[in-house]
Amino acid sequence: MKRIGFLSFGHWTPHPQSATRSASDTLLQSIDLAVAAEEVGADGAYFRVHHFAQQLASPFPLLAAVGARTSRIEIGTGVIDMRYENPLYMAEDAGAADLISGGRLQLGISRGSPEQVVEGYRYFDHHPREGESDADMARRHTARFLEVLSGEGFARPSPRPMFPNxxxxxxxxxxSEGLRERIWWGAGSRATAEWAxxxxxxxxxxxxxxxxAGVPFHVLQAEQIRRFRAAWQEAGHGFEPRTSxxxxxxxxxxxQDHRYFGLEQRSSDQVGMLEGGRAIFGKTYAAEPDELVRQLQQDxxxxxxxxxxxxxPNQLGVDYNAHVLRSVVQDVAPALGWR
Structure with a gap:
């Protein structure tokens, strides 16, 4: 069975046609959508993290709340920008959220995406060391985070502690035991997938x-996944990896679907520039279920x-997004052999 979850960027805007006009709207509706996703048979609720934007940012209070309101689905991020993170504080937050959810946390992390502000991580008092890039700093934070998640002791206890040690x-x-094996790296290239x-x-x-690489997006992405698996096998880790x-x-x-997304039936991959380099964006799939099945079989x-x-599209509200999830899980997934 293929696991199917949703990924919300958590936008809000004070526009009369937006169902999420405030941060409060977005946070509370994110919890409600996770509950609805579990009810329609989806397998995960994932949230994007952006700083200095009218979008979801600090994820752990939300993840803990979702974990407390649900019982089955995975909860996670896609992804946390490690340039902004204190690895030890993050390990505490992640451990707490995972325990609240009963071990359902699937934590996606990465170097991060283009920012809303110039070098925003510096406002969080994170600074690359001499000779380091911001990507190097993110990987350093990641390495420390993974070390801490192992559960090995490293801090010298006080000889006069407040409580017995x-x-x-x-x-x-x-x-939280086992969380280390549920950390994901958001890889934007074949090389970073192999590194992960x-x-x-x-x-x-x-x-x-x-x-x-001059090939369709899904072909390049499939190669990325195959390279990741080959590198994993060569590394010899003691558990099986997952890919999303x-x-x-x-x-x-x-x-209503046709009004919102009917024009996307003509969608195609797009190539553009991102941070000075060429990037390829995947198409949107919008069609009647039988045609969607045919198209997705070729992906x-x-x-x-x-x-x-x-x-x-979280700004369209919980009910509409639950409808989309139900349509994919119940109308499309069985015909593809995913259910």
Missing amino acids: PPGLLRVEPH AGQGMNLMSSTLLTED VSRSIFPLVSA EAVAEADTLLLTV
């Missing part, structure tokens, strides 16, 4: 790749991945 060096608490495999992180690939891809998929089953990356994240 267990013997030996102390670790960050709360520690070497670090023992699962692969999270999106609708954007920061390279253009994100897609915008809209079954056109109602007049090599969707076939390769074990997890599919559906990007949802």
Whole structure:
């Protein structure tokens, strides 16, 4: 069975046609959508993280709330920008959210996307060391985060503690056993996918790749996944990895669907420039269910991945997005052999 979840960017805007006009709207509706997703048979609720924007940012309070309101679905991020993170504080937050959810956290992290402000991580008091790039700093933060998640003690206990200590060096608490194997790296290229495999992180690939090899997006992304798996096997980690891809998929089953997404039936891959380099963006899938099945059968990356994240237009509200998820899970997935 292929796992199917949603990925929300968590936008809000004070526009009369937006269902999310404030941060409060977005946060509360994100929880409600996760509950609805579980009810319609979806497998995951994932949230994007952007700083200095009218979008979801600090993810752990939201993840903890979703974990407390649901019982089955995975909860996660796609992705947290590690340039902004304190690895030890993040390990505490992640451990707490994972324990609240009963071990359902699937945490996507990465170097991050283009920012809303210039070098925004510096406002969070994170600065690259001499000779480091911001990407190097993100990987350094990641390495420390992964070390801490191992649960090994590293901090020398006080000889006069406020509370009695267990013997030996102390670790960050709360520690959630098994969370280290549920960390994903958001890879934008084939090379970063191979690097992620070497670090023992699962692969999270999106609708954007920061390279253009002159082939369709899904073909390039499928190659990325295969390279990741080969590098994983060579590294010899002691557990099986997971891989996910994100897609915008809209079954056109109602007049409302056609009004919102009917024009996307002509969607195609797009090549553009991102941070000075060529990048390729995946198409939007919008069609009646039978045609969607035909199109998705030809998507090599969707076939390769074990997890599919559906990007949802959260400003259209909980009810509409639950309708989209239900349509994919119940009308499209069975015909593709995913259910």
